[in-house]
Amino acid sequence: MSYLKPGLPAPVAENDGLDAPYWEGTRRGELMVQRCKSCGTWQWGPEWICHKCLSFDIGWVQVEGRGKIYSWERPWHPVHPALKDQGPYIVVLVELPHAGNIRMLGNLLGDPKQQVRIGAEVEAVFEPHDDAKPPFTLVQWKYR
Amino acid sequence: MTDRTLRGRVAIVGIGETAYYKHGKSPDPEFVLALKAILAAAKDAGIDPRRIDGFASYSNDRNDPSRLAAALGLPELRFSNMQWGGGGGGGAGAVANAAAAVAGGLADCVVVFRSLAQGQFQRFGAAPPGGVATGEAALNAPYGVMSPAQRYAMRAMRFLHENKIGDGAQRAIALASYAHAQKNPRAVMNGKPLTAEAYDASRWIVEPWRLFDCCMENDGAAALIIVPAEQAKDFAKKPAYLLGAALGSEYRNGARGHNAPLYATSSFTTVAPHLYAMAGVKPKDVDVLQSYENFTGGVLMSLVEHGFFKAEEANDFLVPDNLMAPGGKLPLNTSGGNLAECYMHGLELQVEAVRQLRGESTAQVKDPHVSMVIAGPMVTPVSSMILGSVETL
Numbered sequence: 341m342s343y344l345k346p347g348l349p350a351p352v353a354e355n356d357g358l359d360a361p362y363w364e365g366t367r368r369g370e371l372m373v374q375r376c377k378s379c380g381t382w383q384w385g386p387e388w389i390c391h392k393c394l395s396f397d398i399g400w401v402q403v404e405g406r407g408k409i410y411s412w413e414r415p416w417h418p419v420h421p422a423l424k425d426q427g428p429y430i431v432v433l434v435e436l437p438h439a440g441n442i443r444m445l446g447n448l449l450g451d452p453k454q455q456v457r458i459g460a461e462v463e464a465v466f467e468p469h470d471d472a473k474p475p476f477t478l479v480q481w482k483y484r
Numbered sequence: 485m486t487d488r489t490l491r492g493r494v495a496i497v498g499i500g501e502t503a504y505y506k507h508g509k510s511p512d513p514e515f516v517l518a519l520k521a522i523l524a525a526a527k528d529a530g531i532d533p534r535r536i537d538g539f540a541s542y543s544n545d546r547n548d549p550s551r552l553a554a555a556l557g558l559p560e561l562r563f564s565n566m567q568w569g570g571g572g573g574g575g576a577g578a579v580a581n582a583a584a585a586v587a588g589g590l591a592d593c594v595v596v597f598r599s600l601a602q603g604q605f606q607r608f609g610a611a612p613p614g615g616v617a618t619g620e621a622a623l624n625a626p627y628g629v630m631s632p633a634q635r636y637a638m639r640a641m642r643f644l645h646e647n648k649i650g651d652g653a654q655r656a657i658a659l660a661s662y663a664h665a666q667k668n669p670r671a672v673m674n675g676k677p678l679t680a681e682a683y684d685a686s687r688w689i690v691e692p693w694r695l696f697d698c699c700m701e702n703d704g705a706a707a708l709i710i711v712p713a714e715q716a717k718d719f720a721k722k723p724a725y726l727l728g729a730a731l732g733s734e735y736r737n738g739a740r741g742h743n744a745p746l747y748a749t750s751s752f753t754t755v756a757p758h759l760y761a762m763a764g765v766k767p768k769d770v771d772v773l774q775s776y777e778n779f780t781g782g783v784l785m786s787l788v789e790h791g792f793f794k795a796e797e798a799n800d801f802l803v804p805d806n807l808m809a810p811g812g813k814l815p816l817n818t819s820g821g822n823l824a825e826c827y828m829h830g831l832e833l834q835v836e837a838v839r840q841l842r843g844e845s846t847a848q849v850k851d852p853h854v855s856m857v858i859a860g861p862m863v864t865p866v867s868s869m870i871l872g873s874v875e876t877l
């Protein structure tokens with residue numbers, strides 16, 4: 341059971357492989373992000389070079405799926421045919437203080453009309469879409 | 485070494501527009517709209533269109549300068565330029581690029597234009613069809629973040645939260661555009677006034693934005709003609725001199741997945757100081773302002789970042805009276821702008837800024853000398869520009 345109705349575009353790794361470790365990680369239930377092997381800087385979204393020390397030796401590490409709501413929105417107007425009968429839904433931008441305050445986006449699980457509190461603690465929930473072509477797993481968020 | 489500036493080096497001497505239509509309603513193909521706007525601008529300037537020797541546009545305009553030059557029978561093409569990235573944020577950047585070409589001697593008569601027929605092509609506010617998403621889209625689309633409104637609402641939401649800004653601030657911006665459109669017979673929303681009650685009752689598109697916080701989508705075209713300042717007096721209409729322009733965005737604004745360090749901005753925090761430094765004016769000198777409304781929250785942040793008031797003053801400053809021509813403290817979007825005149829991807833704002841300096845606006849400010857345009861906010865790169873009368877040189 342997915343938060344949003346099926347039929348939205350399926351995420352696939354870029355053809356240069358940049359973000360493949362992230363999408364492969366979600367399939368295993370692991371949240372993988374970039375951390376520079378040279379200087380330790382956290383980096384998200386993925387890029388080929390460390391924005392701090394300009395090292396190309398940028399690694400991937402698993403981080404704990406928890407954070408704080410940094411911002412949010414509630415779309416009501418459907419812009420994709422798959423969401424025609426969806427009704428409102430919540431998107432949150434979550435800051436990960438234990439990973440250099442990088443931010444990740446997802447849906448806030450639960451009542452789509454619930455109040456959203458900026459600063460509230462949330463944890464990651466892996467949402468597999470095994471029947472999608474190709475299969476993928478999304479990282480969603482719920483209040484802790 | 486000469487002073488590296490565009491201040492006073494070029495002028496806008498011609499403005500042209502097609503009729504403005506609801507999206508999909510243009511009787512003309514997009515290329516014809518572009519031609520008609522360019523010819524209208526040449527006529528307004530009082531010149532033979534074959535004097536044009538360059539083109540500048542933005543947001544990947546589909547109407548290629550070489551085709552335009554061939555279609556118009558131009559003796560030669562000397563400048564062909566596209567502002568790279570940022571969509572509607574490039575409107576003032578295209579003017580800046582054209583101005584730099586003219587000031588630098590690359591060309592003598594450059595047209596800045598934008599043409600849109602969203603019936604002929606994909607609408608901005610609709611999700612593109614297709615089964616997969618990669619890169620930045622992969623981090624957004626599967627969560628239902630696809631349209632520009634959905635892409636940028638969280639920037640504004642964070643700003644509203646950090647600065648405790650109430651509903652009235654965004655509403656005032658919408659009401660000002662609609663009120664000005666009622667005086668403008670060209671405006672698509674002319675004859676359709678908006679009340680505060682109707683705004684409050686309108687449906688959510690994406691919180692924190694209601695229907696009337698969001699721009700229209702339209703068909704049409706607009707064009708400006710830019711020439712060297714020393715020739716500006718030879719044209720039919722009063723010239724609008726470029727005092728300054730700036731484009732770009734702050735540190736890592738384009739970091740993927742909503743990871744811009746200064747997330748709650750309209751992207752102008754570094755651009756606006758460059759603009760004022762070049763123009764040699766201060767916010768209090770600005771007589772009239774056109775500020776691109778993709779969404780009202782973007783205008784709100786643009787005004788703060790351009791120094792018209794502090795974020796904590798937004799609730800007090802952003803009331804309709806302050807934004808109305810001719811008497812308001814900061815007359816804003818005096819043609820009706822993207823919300824209520826036409827979404828000509830913001831270039832209608834540049835046209836209106838020129839009109840104000842000429843004294844030709846339908847919501848004319850009294851004797852303005854400094855007329856400013858802020859292009860599309862929250863994207864990257866963004867851009868803004870300041871025009872002045874001959875007295876400001």
Ligand SMILES: [Zn+2]
Nearest residue numbers: 376379390393
């Ligand atoms: Zn590094």
